[in-house]
Amino acid sequence: MHRTRVTIVEEALDANNTIAQANRADFDRAGVTVVNFMSAPGAGKTTLLERVVADLPGVRAGVLEGDVQGSLDADRLAAKHVPVTQLNTDSGFGGECHLDANMVRSALPQLPLDDIDLLVVENVGNLVCPAEFDVGQHARAMVYALTEGEEKPLKYPVMFHACDVVVVNKIDLLPHLDVDLDRFVANVRAVNPTVRLIHLSARTGEGLQEWCDWLLALRRGA
């Protein structure tokens, strides 16, 4: 039974990759750079987008907002006058825990691809499955809240390995935590030696410019 199950999953991932390639081809044709933006729940994805997406010099950004249900985050981002498309995953069994390529494809007709240069796909808050599904992005970014502790890269290596940048958020809380930042960084390096790390506090603004610069550089390189 176990063997059968693994086979089904592998076939599902094959299908996902085929659709992801089609998505990427459509994004490329439209000249839109796409970031798959991931984290555990509450790490600060929406806040980091609120702070930058409306103010990227020369870049028109849009957001595809993935949630199990509701539109709380999309409402926050729409208030920044950025085009936001909501994608809910709760049509399945109480809610899928990640976005896949087919879900993103189903949203393509609603995306204003002619009016944006950069699309941030805000994934469902989860450190496991979102990293396993290519949605057609050009880069993967994750936010990690220091409050989550120093050992998570070793426990969730697929996510940390998959990302091009790790934004280390809530750095302002470091004096109040039993967390060793150097050890966290060493753990990240153990699973992804070359990943870009940005230390940031969405609350104080420290590091926000570096996050903007990363998005701008990604767009320029596209």
Place this chain on the structure above:
Amino acid sequence: MHRTRVTIVEEALDANNTIAQANRADFDRAGVTVVNFMSAPGAGKTTLLERVVADLPGVRAGVLEGDVQGSLDADRLAAKHVPVTQLNTDSGFGGECHLDANMVRSALPQLPLDDIDLLVVENVGNLVCPAEFDVGQHARAMVYALTEGEEKPLKYPVMFHACDVVVVNKIDLLPHLDVDLDRFVANVRAVNPTVRLIHLSARTGEGLQEWCDWLLALRRGA
């Protein structure tokens, strides 16, 4: 294709429920009370277990430790001289994001059921899927770190609805966060009006006794 996929998932949940009933019957026969212990990554599940499982008066506790990979948490708990059984989910496609009844069943032969009264199943860190799979537990508990923000009960209602108790951890950080505790509690009540709430700081010890008392009362009621 979507319809087919939902059917498969529903069948999988049916099978899961059948196996969960068998697990619960085995636990009942052995006189062991079982808690399914869930949270997002880094909320503090392992720390809360470290603080109490070795010192529950008159109750012999054991832990079934679910992780995608590695045994970091099991090692921490074994140091407390509590029987710990490790269950890794990474034999699938990079790691399942939750425990299901069949995974727990596969661990039954390794569990020292004759030597314990209370088994805590520490689930994979994830606010979505773990709540959807009965593993054969008698109660569900979750830990929520206040650092995750005040709106998560509305975004992940299945988890908050499924639980018998929500341990609100990291309460010592409240002065340093832009989080309204009253609003968080109201959001919890909106999806689960009767759930028990325990405000706690694993760091300062505030609320730990209430968490112990909840586990002891659960055991007495079994």
